[in-house]
Amino acid sequence: MKKTYRLINGMIASLLLATSAFAGDxxxxxxxxxxxxxxxxxxxxxxxxxxxxxxxxxxxxxxxxxxxxxxxxxxxxxxxxxxxxxxPTPIKVSFDLLGDNGFSATLTESPIEGDAPTFTDKALPAYLGYQGDGDVTAPVVYVNYGMPDDYETLKRMGVDVKGKIVIARYGAGWRGLKPKLAQEHGAVGCIIYSDPHEDGYAVDDFYPKGASRPPQGVQRGSVMDMPTYPGDPLTPGRGATEKAKRLSRKDAKTLLKIPAIPMSYGDARKILAAMGGQVAPEGFRGSLGETYHIGDDGAAKAHLVVQSDWSLxxxxxxxxxxxxxxxxxxxxxxxxxxxxxxxxxxxxxxxxxxxxxxxxxxxxxxxxxxxxxxxxxxxxxxxxxxxxxxxxxxxxxxxxxxxxxxxxxxxxxxxxxxxxxxxxxxxxxxxxxxxxxxxxxxxxxxxxxxxxxxxxxxxxxxxxxxxxxxxxxxxxxxxxxxxxxxxxxxxxxxxxxxxxxxxxxxxxxxxxxxxxxxxxxxxxxxxxxxxxxxxxxxxxxxxxxxxxxxxxxxxxxxELPPVRYGDFASTVSDYLDEVKALADDRRARADAQAAANEAGAFARAHDPKKPYGAPTVLKPVPHVNFAPLEDAVDHLKKSAAAYDAALAEKGPALAADKKRRLFALAREAEQALKIREGLPGRPWFRNSIYAPGTLTGYGVKTLPGVREAIEQERFADADKYSALTAAAINSYAAKLDSAVKLMND
Ligand SMILES: [Zn+2]
Missing domain, CATH: 3.40.630.10 (Zn peptidases)
Structure with a gap:
């Protein structure tokens, strides 16, 4: 899957002297x-x-x-x-654009002369694992990246995707969220295509001349709802052994219900060219050499079929x-x-x-x-x-x-x-x-x-x-x-x-x-x-x-655990500062929006020739009770400093059984960060500090129980998870306190 890149934002390291505490042989x-x-x-x-x-x-x-x-x-x-x-493996995958400019999508990738393995006949076709299967005929609407902000823009433009097939480009968020959000907005099918803006000819010459995606290149992938839980959809929380107790497919929460396929830009450009309606706003435009339209005139109608073998x-x-x-x-x-x-x-x-x-x-x-x-x-x-x-x-x-x-x-x-x-x-x-x-x-x-x-x-x-x-x-x-x-x-x-x-x-x-x-x-x-x-x-x-x-x-x-807890403590402290700032920013934005609404500013300021509705109203942001978290982070900082100092001073001379016990405590400390009931709506994810975002897919949300509650306007959860996260941090710190006591005894 996709690797992570160095995230520049939100990282503030402690200025601690690098010593060779963990040198090797x-x-x-x-x-x-x-x-x-x-x-x-x-x-x-x-x-x-x-x-x-x-x-x-x-x-x-x-x-x-x-x-x-x-x-x-x-x-x-x-x-x-x-x-x-x-x-699931594909039995049938097809996409046909209907009407005068109609065509059938290729959905396979052509071989490259001189690159022998590409001549294989064993590759999967264009396919998205765990999409929902179906046979649908409907107009196609362009939804940009298909992320929440895009649907907000479309709503303000008066565009509804209910009953439509949406076409989204790759980028801006994890693949699996695109058909999931399309489904939540009432779409009946979803196409995800690779716009050359992201990884095609806008970036480099395309393969084999350069490294970029050729016109017929397709990004396959999974659209399982992994932010809910990863792994076998039928055995959440337990191993998919031969005799494991399994859910029925209809009860598995991580499976989509609408058909979805990936597509090359070679095929996608023909669909976009057939679409009319409103011109896509600036942030919606990719690098295909034509004007991007939303398709809300219904001119591009298509037939999408996906059928899979759903055996184990x-x-x-x-x-x-x-x-x-x-x-x-x-x-x-x-x-x-x-x-x-x-x-x-x-x-x-x-x-x-x-x-x-x-x-x-x-x-x-x-x-x-x-x-x-x-x-x-x-x-x-x-x-x-x-x-x-x-x-x-x-x-x-x-x-x-x-x-x-x-x-x-x-x-x-x-x-x-x-x-x-x-x-x-x-x-x-x-x-x-x-x-x-x-x-x-x-x-x-x-x-x-x-x-x-x-x-x-x-x-x-x-x-x-x-x-x-x-x-x-x-x-x-x-x-x-x-x-x-x-x-x-x-x-x-x-x-x-x-x-x-x-x-x-x-x-x-x-x-x-x-x-x-x-x-x-x-x-x-x-x-x-x-x-x-x-x-x-x-x-x-x-x-x-x-x-x-x-x-x-x-x-x-x-000889000693390869850990330094001061780094963890200062990092968590930074995360807490971020989450507090997030609540303040969000509150200020909700207040500004309320004032703009009250004054009728959205209607007054917009170009009357381009109707654009008011935004979805933000809920007023109450003051979240961060006190438990602030206390827990203070506790963590003190415990971590005491541990790091004791380890440097006494660690090397400790008796063998005490050194061993330190390893056990290090293991137990990390596990203390688990919240027993898990994160809101997804109990499989139990780490109170690190989680993938429900609306980022791969991207991390730190202090996720609190941060996402604020972002998603679940303010009761924000208070609840401030307390639960604080309890986890306190039990982590208590493990460090035990270790300090062990070293000082
Ligand atoms: Zn991989």
Missing amino acids: AALEKKFDGLIDPAEMNGWLETMAAEPNHVGAPHNKANAEMTLKQFQDWGWDARIETFRALY KPVYNVVATMRGAEFPDEWILRGNHRDGWVMGASDPLSGHIAMMGEAKAIGALVRDGWKPKRTIVYLSWDAEEPGLIGSTEYAETHEDELVAKALLYINSDGNGRGFLNVAGSHSLQHFANEIAVDVDDPQTDGSVDQRARAQLMIAAAAKGADGDAKKLGALAANPSSDLPIDALGSGSDYTAFLQHLGMAALHVGYYGEGDDNGVYHSLYDDFAHHNKFVDPGSAYGGALARTIGRMVLRIADA
Whole structure:
């Protein structure tokens, strides 16, 4: 799925001195680096990406078996764990524009001369997993990105999509929200197309000349309602084992009820050209070379059919274990998915081969006599693309054992080229910084940390740099300040571990230079494209292996937990400030709107020749009771400072049993952030600090119970979740207090 990019806004790091609290065994890591071979990894990439790898494809199963065999050859105790999940596959997909300019959409992607794998006949057609099936005929209406603000604009323009097929362009929000919002507004079908403005010829020459999306390129993807819960739609909260109790399909909350398909801009432009009615407002215009219309004249009428096979399909995870010599019941989890929408060279195999490189190197170290103290578990996930299914079912099946044993989960997904990006639990921020200092950059002489800092310093020096960019630039300029890590929403396999089980998690990748956006989830995301335009020779695949491998080695042998709680405390404190400012801004806006309404300003100020209605009335914003959260954050700051100081002063000399207890407390502290009843309307999501937004899909909402309650005008929930989140933070802080007491006793 989609990687996350460095979020510049809302991140303010604490100015803490970077000390080598979590340094590793330099000789061991040097040896490990020497065992990472990007050329060999690139060979695996070519083999694994030779044919389509969607769930159920024979080649995806062959890749599972190849991964299993290699892990075993490298000395791991490995097996395949199989689940059975609801996974629809297309039986019939068709779209016809009716009338004089009528045509039938292609819905397949043509091969590229000289790029052999694209000549496959095994690729899925243009298809969206978990759309609702149907056979509908209706006029087509253009809804821009199909996000809430777009429907607000359309409403003010007097456009209703009830009974219509909507056509939305990709971008501005997660794919799955587009048909969901269309359905909520009464549409009977949904098309999502890739406008060249986002990832086509407006960005670069298109493939094969350049990296961008060709006219016939289609972005497949899942439209399962993952912000409600990911994984098998029929087994929320429990593993999709053979005998699992299952919901019936009609009771599964994450399935759409209207048909939806993705489309190329080659086809979509013909639909847009046939549409009349009002001219699309400025923010609605893409890069197709014609005037964009809304289609509210009903001129473009279409027939859309989608029919799927809704049977259960097998999901093959490869689980490989290297048992710890001293603490076999303390686990480090590391995973990457293996399934793609088509070949999946960039997404996900470029990350998967890094994981394989690490596993081979770890195997060689063990053969040479290294004995990791803790147990290392490597996980090759299946069925991530349709809805994080492999990882979610694993986490749900093994919940009790995982919460009792696993210290953290480290994830990667498709990997690019350029700059290190780490996101995840802020207690691990300093640890991530220490790792980055020790990893050599493949393209420049220096570390990946220096390269990341260089980019931030340049951004801060740019004309018009905003306050956050300047703040980050100042941190980057001072090598003794850590760089902040981003918070995690969703979009890859860390979700079940971080947000359902409440484990610490990290997501790691290199991005910013190679370009795979234009082939994302298409036939053209293959080895030739990746090797030419994204990461030639898998050089940054090697860097990813050296980065995550180092994390795994260090935690496997660490004497003390690799956490620094001051970073987490200051980050949560910043989140609280943001949420308070959000409530104030929202209140001011509601007041301004009420005054404008009272004065009849909307009617008076608008161009009478272009009717545009008044906006949806904002509810007045009451004062939210932030006091419990303010008290909890104060408690957290004090506890974190006391812990960090005690650990630095007393940690190294502690008795072995006390050191072990600190690891257990670190694990329990993260889990204390879970809210038992979960987030409003979606109990599967239990983390009180980090969640994907219900209206962002992948994008993170921090302090989600409170933040989304304010954004969505559920003000009673804002007070309720201020208290529940405060209770979670207080119990986290209480774990740190126990640890301090343990160290001081
Ligand atoms: Zn992926």
